[in-house]
Each structure stands twice: as C-alpha cells, then as structure tokens.
Amino acid sequence: MSLQTELQAADPGRIEAAGVSKAFTTGRGTVLALDNVSLKVAEGEFLCLVGPSGCGKSTLLNLIAGLDFPSSGRILAAGQPVTGPGRDRMVMFQEHALFPWLDVIGNVLFGLKLKPGLTPAERREVAAYYLSLVGLEKFHHANIHELSGGMKQRVALARALAPNPRVLLMDEPFAALDALTREQLYGDIQKIWQARRKTIVFVTHNVREAVCLGDRVVLFSPNPGRIRAEFQIPLPRPRDINSVELARHATEITAELKGIQSAGEVSE
Amino acid sequence: MIRTISSLVFFLILLGSWELASRSGAWSPMVLPPPSQVAEYLWQGLSDGSLGEATLVTMKRLLLGYGLGVLAGVPLGLLTARFRVLQDTLGLLALGIQTLPSVCWVPLALLWFGQSEAAMLFVVVMGTLWSVLIATSDGVRALPPIYLRAARTMGSNGLHSWIYVILPASLPYLVGGMKQGWAFAWRSLMAAEIFVTILTGFGLGQLLQYGRELLAMDQVVGVMTVIVVIGLLADRLLFSPWERFFHKRWGTGSVG
Structure with missing residues (x-):
C-alpha cells in the first residue's frame, strides 16, 4: 500500500441495523436499552441520532462500533455482520479519550502503527497530514493537557481519521465544549466530511447541532429505546447554526422531543 | 538559584547551631558529637576505605534485593489486577504483609538462611515486593476504561493493549510504588544489618552498630549522614527524573 493510496479517502461505508435489541442487566433488573430498532445508513450519509438520555442512541453507536453486541438482531457494516471493532469504523468519544502518556502526534500515530503496510516515515506523514487537516500542524509535540478542550477534540478527530475509516462514529463529541468552539467545529467537521467522503453517525442530545450537521435526523424515545421519528434536512451546506431555516427544522424536532419527554413524565 | 541558596543557608544554619550546641558544654561530646568531629570521622573513614567498602556491600545487597523485588512485583501486580481470583488471594496477602514492617522478617530469615547474604536478600525482597505489587495492581485498576x-477501536487488544496502553497508563502509580518499595527496602536492610552480623561483608548498618558498641557517636552520626545522603541521591537520580516527566506529560503537580 503506497502513501498516495493511503491518503486517498476510503470509499464511505454502509451500515445497517436489523431488528436490533439490547438489554442490560443491572442490580435493579433488566433494562431494554434498544427495542427492535432497524436503521439504514447510506454510503456517505451524515446521520444524526437524537433523543433524551437513556434512549439508547449511544448504545446503538457502541454496537455499530463493535464495542458491544446486540441481544438480538444484527448489525451489518458493508453487508458484513459486525463481530468486533474494526479500522473501517472509527469512534470519537465525548471525553476525548486521548492518551496522556503520548504527545499529540503520538496519539494520532497510535492507530496508524496498528495498520499494516506502511513504513514508519509514511505513518508520520499520514499523521502530519491529518493534524494539518484539523489545523494543528504546529502542535505535533504538545502534551495533551496543554491543549484546550476544542484542540483536544481536534486531535481526537485526527486520530479517528488517520487510519482512513469508511465510517466515523461520533458520540456527543462536542458536548463538553463552549458554544463558540462548538460552532467552529461544526464548520470544520462539515468541510472534512465533504473532503474525505465519510459516512458519519453522530449522536447528540442537541437538536440544533443535529440539524446543522445531519442529512437526516433520527429521533429516539426512551424506555425502551425506539426510533420515534425521522427528519430529512435538505438544507444547503455549509450550514450556519444560527440561520432561520435551520431553526425552523430544529423547532419541529424539538416539539416532537418535548412530546416524548412529557409522555415520559406522565408514565412515571 | 534562589532555591539553591535557601537550601544552602538552611543547612549552614542547622550545622552551625549544632556545632555551637555541642561546644557549649551542655552535653557531653559522647552524647552529641559536634559536626566537625563527625566530618573528621567521615574523612578518616573515606581515606582508610572502611566507609567506601561498607557502602559498597550495602548497596550491592540493596540493589540486588530491590531489583528482584521489582522484577517479581510488577508482573505479579499486573496479574493480580487482571485476574479476580489473584486479587482476592495474592492481592489480599500482599495487602496484609505490606502492613508488616519488614524487619519482622529478620528472625525467620535467620532461621531459614542462617547468618548469610541470603538472609539479607530475603529481608530486602520482602520489603520491596509487596508495595511494588500493590502499587502496580492499584495503578492498573485505576485505569479509566475509556x-x-x-x-x-484502533485495533489494539490483548498483549498490545497491555504493553502500549495499560502499562504506560499506570506508570505514575508504578513509579510511586517503586519509590515506596525503595524506601521500604532501604529501611529493612538497615534494620537487618544492625541486628545481624554477616561475616561475608560489613555493611553500613553494621558500621553503625559498631559505633554504638564502641561508644563512638561520631561514627554513628557519620554513618547516619551517609545513609541520608544515599537516600537523597537515589531519590534525585532514580525517581525525580521520572516524576518530572510525568508532571510534564500528564500535567499533574502544579508545585514543583
């Protein structure tokens, strides 16, 4: 595998969840985190999963990542059953999950070193490419704790992109950031998504964020986790989170979300 | 620079008041030898080679026993963290034995190994092993699962995860445990050397004990000084560089 092919974007992947249920057994009994959820994510689609906490959206992401397995039903990546984590599906976590014992480029290299067929020099070049893609070309040897929250998530993004996955799974990656930093990252992630042609599954509880980023927004309801509604977002890109059009879509979804939450309060 | 000066001034004042106190005649020089007399002993001990030889004997015992303790303690700690069964058995045993001052092993060591180097080694290993084991195991178990x-997700698992994630992530704990192990080993060896005469080599502890028997308090205080200096040097050379690296990388420790 040459450096050139490595730096070319891998073809975006296809994800399918077919009749997926996931039950967790806790001290207080069994919780059905996902109940018979079916979902298809097309090649190159930017899909956002939204819902109140406990609706199973992060659980579904973990199942797609292969970090956990469904109690019943199947998860398919490119038509193949998911049997564990794979370099074709990289994950970005809410907590940046960067390794504090490595510097910035060491973190980006971690996954690359596990990828066969590259020389050390080529790996460094790939890592440098992704660090400049996220605007951190001057921070190769910075320590993780020296970075701001936004910069940490940029490193985490570069680390996830570096092994050239077909699918990017993002679990509330911007939830812990301030509003201004978040808005910058919305712009960046849209640019990178278009440039690198990834399929992205993005979990968030922030409806505006979902509308700003997603081609499609899937709304989950909790107890048990089910798909409640789907919304197409046919807005042109790049999108501005403060635009009126975007707000209109967000209001529609928020109304539906409030319906879920008040129903939950009544049933409790 | 200011820190060096403040250290220097502090020790000069300490030595100065000690010298004055000894010379005031309030205490017999037998009870409180002045630093000048201690320095004289040190000079003499260094020039006739007795101090150097004792230091060599002690350091050999210490490094060998400590090395063995770390070599066994780290893997055992990793295994203890990994397997619940070991945690409930070996881990519990380690926790119990760790509370035992390792000088308590001296009678048994003498019974088992006689008045030999092996007895010394055993006491030092017992001082090191358990604290290193516990620190390693604690470090691994404190690892954030994320x-x-x-x-x-990046394709690491099994042995690769142990070498490239678990071990480096728990390094700060590990070095903390190694430092504690060093302190325990050092203390237990001194206690053992003071209690037991080993004919194959006279260590610092024995030199100190002879000082006591001869009522040569300048020798006792002189050997104590050597022990303190070695302890300080070990901390500065063996552990401080690691700790500085951790503080820099992890961003811990604002006071440094």
Missing part, C-alpha cells in the same frame, strides 16, 4: 475502549 482508554481501553479507544484502543480497541
């Missing part, structure tokens, strides 16, 4: 999850 690191391993992130590593798994």
Whole structure:
C-alpha cells in the first residue's frame, strides 16, 4: 500500500441495523436499552441520532462500533455482520479519550502503527497530514493537557481519521465544549466530511447541532429505546447554526422531543 | 538559584547551631558529637576505605534485593489486577504483609538462611515486593476504561493493549510504588544489618552498630549522614527524573 493510496479517502461505508435489541442487566433488573430498532445508513450519509438520555442512541453507536453486541438482531457494516471493532469504523468519544502518556502526534500515530503496510516515515506523514487537516500542524509535540478542550477534540478527530475509516462514529463529541468552539467545529467537521467522503453517525442530545450537521435526523424515545421519528434536512451546506431555516427544522424536532419527554413524565 | 541558596543557608544554619550546641558544654561530646568531629570521622573513614567498602556491600545487597523485588512485583501486580481470583488471594496477602514492617522478617530469615547474604536478600525482597505489587495492581485498576475502549477501536487488544496502553497508563502509580518499595527496602536492610552480623561483608548498618558498641557517636552520626545522603541521591537520580516527566506529560503537580 503506497502513501498516495493511503491518503486517498476510503470509499464511505454502509451500515445497517436489523431488528436490533439490547438489554442490560443491572442490580435493579433488566433494562431494554434498544427495542427492535432497524436503521439504514447510506454510503456517505451524515446521520444524526437524537433523543433524551437513556434512549439508547449511544448504545446503538457502541454496537455499530463493535464495542458491544446486540441481544438480538444484527448489525451489518458493508453487508458484513459486525463481530468486533474494526479500522473501517472509527469512534470519537465525548471525553476525548486521548492518551496522556503520548504527545499529540503520538496519539494520532497510535492507530496508524496498528495498520499494516506502511513504513514508519509514511505513518508520520499520514499523521502530519491529518493534524494539518484539523489545523494543528504546529502542535505535533504538545502534551495533551496543554491543549484546550476544542484542540483536544481536534486531535481526537485526527486520530479517528488517520487510519482512513469508511465510517466515523461520533458520540456527543462536542458536548463538553463552549458554544463558540462548538460552532467552529461544526464548520470544520462539515468541510472534512465533504473532503474525505465519510459516512458519519453522530449522536447528540442537541437538536440544533443535529440539524446543522445531519442529512437526516433520527429521533429516539426512551424506555425502551425506539426510533420515534425521522427528519430529512435538505438544507444547503455549509450550514450556519444560527440561520432561520435551520431553526425552523430544529423547532419541529424539538416539539416532537418535548412530546416524548412529557409522555415520559406522565408514565412515571 | 534562589532555591539553591535557601537550601544552602538552611543547612549552614542547622550545622552551625549544632556545632555551637555541642561546644557549649551542655552535653557531653559522647552524647552529641559536634559536626566537625563527625566530618573528621567521615574523612578518616573515606581515606582508610572502611566507609567506601561498607557502602559498597550495602548497596550491592540493596540493589540486588530491590531489583528482584521489582522484577517479581510488577508482573505479579499486573496479574493480580487482571485476574479476580489473584486479587482476592495474592492481592489480599500482599495487602496484609505490606502492613508488616519488614524487619519482622529478620528472625525467620535467620532461621531459614542462617547468618548469610541470603538472609539479607530475603529481608530486602520482602520489603520491596509487596508495595511494588500493590502499587502496580492499584495503578492498573485505576485505569479509566475509556482508554481501553479507544484502543480497541484502533485495533489494539490483548498483549498490545497491555504493553502500549495499560502499562504506560499506570506508570505514575508504578513509579510511586517503586519509590515506596525503595524506601521500604532501604529501611529493612538497615534494620537487618544492625541486628545481624554477616561475616561475608560489613555493611553500613553494621558500621553503625559498631559505633554504638564502641561508644563512638561520631561514627554513628557519620554513618547516619551517609545513609541520608544515599537516600537523597537515589531519590534525585532514580525517581525525580521520572516524576518530572510525568508532571510534564500528564500535567499533574502544579508545585514543583
């Protein structure tokens, strides 16, 4: 595998969840985190999963990542059953999950070193490419704790992109950031998504964020986790989170979300 | 620079008041030898080679026993963290034995190994092993699970995860445990050397004990000084560089 092919974007992947249920057994009994959820994510689609906490959206992401397995039903990546984590599906976590014992480029290299067929020099070049893609070309040897929250998530993004996955799974990656930093990252992630042609599954509880980023927004309801509604977002890109059009879509979804939450309060 | 000066001034004042106190005649020089007399002993001990030889004997015992303790303690700690069964058995045993001052092993060591180097070695290993084991195991178990999850998504698992994630992530704990192990080993060896005469080599502890028997308090205080200096040097050379690296990398420790 040459450096050139490595730096070319891998073809975006296809994800399918077919009749997926996931039950967790806790001290207080069994919780059905996902109940018979079916979902298809097309090649190159930017899909956002939204819902109140406990609706199973992060659980579904973990199942797609292969970090956990469904109690019943199947998860398919490119038509193949998911049997564990794979370099074709990289994950970005809410907590940046960067390794504090490595510097910035060491973190980006971690996954690359596990990828066969590259020389050390080529790996460094790939890592440098992704660090400049996220605007951190001057921070190769910075320590993780020296970075701001936004910069940490940029490193985490570069680390996830570096092994050239077909699918990017993002679990509330911007939830812990301030509003201004978040808005910058919305712009960046849209640019990178278009440039690198990834399929992205993005979990968030922030409806505006979902509308700003997603081609499609899937709304989950909790107890048990089910798909409640789907919304197409046919807005042109790049999108501005403060635009009126975007707000209109967000209001529609928020109304539906409030319906879920008040129903939950009544049933409790 | 200011820190060096303040250290220097502090020790000069300490030595100065000690010298004055000894010379005031309030205490017999037998009870409180002045630093000048201690320095004289040190000079003499260094020039006739007795101090150097004792230091060599002690350091050999210490490094060998400590090395063995670390070599066994780290892997055992990793295994203890990994397997619940070991945690409930070996881990519990380690926790119990760790509370035992390792000088308590001296009678048994003498019974088992006689007045030999092996007895010394045993006491030092007992001082090191358990604290290193516990620190390693604690370090691994304090590891945030997110690191391993992130590593798994990048294709790391099994042995690779142990070497490239778990071990480096728990290094600060590990070095903390090694430092504690060093202190325990050092203390237990001194206690053992003071209690037991080993004919194959006279260590610092024995030199100190002879000083006591001869009522040569300048020798006792002189050997104590050597022990303190070695302890300080070990901390500065063996552990401080690591700790500085951790503080810099992890961003811990604002006071440094």
